[in-house]
Amino acid sequence: MSSNTFDVIIVGAGPAGTTAALILARKGLKVILIERGEFPGAKNMFGGALFGRVLDEIIPEYWAKAPVERFINRKIITLLAEDSAVSLDFNSAAFKQAPYNGFVVMRTRFDRWYAVEAVKAGAVLLTQTTVDDVIREGNQVVGVVARRAQGELRAKVVIAADGALSFLAQKAGLRKDFTPEQFSLGVKEVIQLPPGALEERFGLTGDEGLSNEYLGRMGDGLHGGAFLYTNKDSLSIGVVAQAHSLKEKQVTIYDALEKFKRHPAVAPLLEGGRFLEYSAHLIPEAGANMIPRLYTGGMLVTGNAAGLVLVGGVFLEGVNCAIASGRIAAETVLQAFEKGIFDKRAMAEYEARLKASFVLRDINRYKSAIPLLMNKRLYEVYPSFACRTLENWFTVDGTGHPKLAGMVKGLLGEDVGLWQLAGDGYQMGRALLW
Amino acid sequence: MVNISVRLKYSRYRLDREAHIKVNYEKCRNCGRRACLTACPAQCYLPQPENGVVFNYEACLECGTCYIICDQGALNWNFPKGGCGISYRFA
Numbered sequence A: 001m002s003s004n005t006f007d008v009i010i011v012g013a014g015p016a017g018t019t020a021a022l023i024l025a026r027k028g029l030k031v032i033l034i035e036r037g038e039f040p041g042a043k044n045m046f047g048g049a050l051f052g053r054v055l056d057e058i059i060p061e062y063w064a065k066a067p068v069e070r071f072i073n074r075k076i077i078t079l080l081a082e083d084s085a086v087s088l089d090f091n092s093a094a095f096k097q098a099p100y101n102g103f104v105v106m107r108t109r110f111d112r113w114y115a116v117e118a119v120k121a122g123a124v125l126l127t128q129t130t131v132d133d134v135i136r137e138g139n140q141v142v143g144v145v146a147r148r149a150q151g152e153l154r155a156k157v158v159i160a161a162d163g164a165l166s167f168l169a170q171k172a173g174l175r176k177d178f179t180p181e182q183f184s185l186g187v188k189e190v191i192q193l194p195p196g197a198l199e200e201r202f203g204l205t206g207d208e209g210l211s212n213e214y215l216g217r218m219g220d221g222l223h224g225g226a227f228l229y230t231n232k233d234s235l236s237i238g239v240v241a242q243a244h245s246l247k248e249k250q251v252t253i254y255d256a257l258e259k260f261k262r263h264p265a266v267a268p269l270l271e272g273g274r275f276l277e278y279s280a281h282l283i284p285e286a287g288a289n290m291i292p293r294l295y296t297g298g299m300l301v302t303g304n305a306a307g308l309v310l311v312g313g314v315f316l317e318g319v320n321c322a323i324a325s326g327r328i329a330a331e332t333v334l335q336a337f338e339k340g341i342f343d344k345r346a347m348a349e350y351e352a353r354l355k356a357s358f359v360l361r362d363i364n365r366y367k368s369a370i371p372l373l374m375n376k377r378l379y380e381v382y383p384s385f386a387c388r389t390l391e392n393w394f395t396v397d398g399t400g401h402p403k404l405a406g407m408v409k410g411l412l413g414e415d416v417g418l419w420q421l422a423g424d425g426y427q428m429g430r431a432l433l434w
Numbered sequence B: 001m002v003n004i005s006v007r008l009k010y011s012r013y014r015l016d017r018e019a020h021i022k023v024n025y026e027k028c029r030n031c032g033r034r035a036c037l038t039a040c041p042a043q044c045y046l047p048q049p050e051n052g053v054v055f056n057y058e059a060c061l062e063c064g065t066c067y068i069i070c071d072q073g074a075l076n077w078n079f080p081k082g083g084c085g086i087s088y089r090f091a
């Protein structure tokens, strides 16, 4: 084999690509993992939660080796109105124990560490290299073109793990053009807190940590939400906005983030903090409605490149789906190598395996959450409605304390009618409950 | 209003000599909404007095938002050359 020929080429050293590289290299295949960033993770940002049970199966007790910030034992969901908020605060003892439900991580540290694990297993890691195209022979993908001298690399199989914008899937003719409705944009700030402040403000001891998801109108009318995660001694705080609303509303996401940081429920948490970095990234959010063709002869599409993110409004699971799909891609490739067949039929096994796994089962299960998340009242009406209802209900001003149903009825009609409320309630139920 | 350029002074970039996104300004001059002006999280697009925009690639975070929202086909959008562009440290 020449130095430009491999068994498998993997494009993108995010969680999907690195997982595939690690598993294939362990089995002795000649694998190259190509990453455009200065190092794996340099281009990557996310909110903060690694739901690592899938990783535990690949690297047992990964938390003892990986650069994790804190385990997440507390999950808070907050509805946000202009100057009030109502939260559901969940605290679990089980989440504090191995194998842990999830950890806060920073991608610049985690992705880098994970790629080194693949290298230790024998994969070749090529950073600072942007892949521009696939090489095709007839119906078969047989390699990629990297933007560098002697950039043509060949392999039996190419795995596209190049993230949300996957130009590779596009070049291979596997995906349609994107629409703004399929994406949200997230921005994040990392804020260093004074020593001890994190523990004190969030009531954390030791390695305890929390995530807080906020739902409401962001800035002056963006549809989306916000998030907060506790790192070791800093906070990750950010805003997510649906791309179509960014297009329609002419409101900037950084002004929305600034407004969120000034919210009375948020500002005290940031006090005395020192700004470290600002970052931005897209989230493919259309679930089942944006999955491209997942394979062709000699090629598989994984992780964000395949739109494999589970979106439920109050949860967002992408890294675990990326790891699982990377693993399933690797297993498909291993089977293809056993048989020595890499055509489209052999690659079809990948889709079958994904459908049998939690990845596509969950994404299909939560299909009806997508229209719910496009319902504008979810951002413009209900969060402030809930806050106002409770504000009125809890106000003690000597005019009498009405029962809740009466309060709701009084406020109804201002923003939303009873039938609409019933309809939206049903939509919400279909999306998340049954 | 936040001055986003101040925020981006904390970011680490390795600049390519060439812009990775090429804008066909002709199309921008006929673009009614100019959604890129407010949608870009790094304020890379700035308005021209009458119509149209100017694009500065230096602060780009490579998120792809302009690529998915520009409906005039004005953008020839590519990732920067390997190793160039934004390099996060805490994301």
Ligand SMILES: Cc1cc2nc3c(=O)[nH]c(=O)nc-3n(C[C@H](O)[C@H](O)[C@H](O)COP(=O)(O)OP(=O)(O)OC[C@H]3O[C@@H](n4cnc5c(N)ncnc54)[C@H](O)[C@@H]3O)c2cc1C
Binding pocket: A011, A012, A013, A014, A015, A016, A017, A034, A035, A036, A037, A040, A041, A043, A044, A045, A046, A047, A048, A049, A050, A051, A129, A130, A131, A132, A161, A162, A163, A164, A167, A185, A186, A187, A238, A240, A281, A282, A283, A302, A303, A304, A305, A308, A309, A316, A317, A318, A319, A320, A322, B079
């Ligand atoms: C704001 C935000 C918050 C999120 N929060 C969470 C969360 O809390 N929990 C969770 O599980 N998920 C979350 N996600 C989703 C999660 O980040 C993604 O689903 C996950 O990163 C997908 O992994 P991936 O490996 O498929 O793609 P990526 O992580 O995007 O990796 C793709 C890699 O490919 C490289 N690349 C791309 N194109 C090329 C090319 N042409 N040549 C060479 N290299 C290339 C990129 O540099 C990158 O390293 C969030 C996402 C965002 C944006």
Ligand code: SF4
Binding pocket: B023, B027, B028, B029, B031, B032, B033, B034, B035, B036, B037, B045, B052, B053, B069, B070, B071, B072, B073, B074, B075
């Ligand atoms: S949206 Fe597209 S065409 Fe319109 S100004 Fe922006 S880049 Fe130009």
Ligand code: SF4
Binding pocket: B039, B040, B041, B042, B043, B044, B045, B059, B060, B061, B062, B063, B064, B065, B066, B067
């Ligand atoms: S890719 Fe993102 S940061 Fe770069 S110009 Fe487009 S919208 Fe702005």
